[in-house]
Amino acid sequence: DMVSFDPHYAISAYDNQHNQLFYSVLVKQQDKGPIRPDLAERWESQDNGNRYVFQLRKDVQFSDGKPVNAKDVVYSLNRMMGRS
Numbered sequence: 001d002m003v004s005f006d007p008h009y010a011i012s013a014y015d016n017q018h019n020q021l022f023y024s025v026l027v028k029q030q031d032k033g034p035i036r037p038d039l040a041e042r043w044e045s046q047d048n049g050n051r052y053v054f055q056l057r058k059d060v061q062f063s064d065g066k067p068v069n070a071k072d073v074v075y076s077l078n079r080m081m082g083r084s
Contacts, residue, residue, distance in 0.1 A: 008080050026054050026073070039068065 007019045026040045040054040060068040 008076075024060070039073070 007023050009015075010019055024039050026038060027035050027043065028038045029035045037057070039056055039060050041057045043052055043054045045052055054073075056068065056070060056073070062068060062072075
């Protein structure tokens with residue numbers, strides 16, 4: 001079986017485990033521990049937990065040095081949900 005290095009096509013825990021080595025996410029949780037920041041430096045819950053607002057870290061960059069912004073995160077989320 002091939003490992004998909006595109007997180008949007010990861011279909012197994014094995015794929016996800018490998019992708020965690022290459023990709024950042026908004027927040028991380030390991031081994032049922034506390035949720036920790038990754039791309040987001042802070043976040044808040046709104047509308048009784050139905051909506052979350054994330055503040056991205058200012059220093060986050062793609063591997064080519066281009067800054068990561070909110071549009072990039074929205075694009076990735078839409079792609080993951082099949083809306084791209």
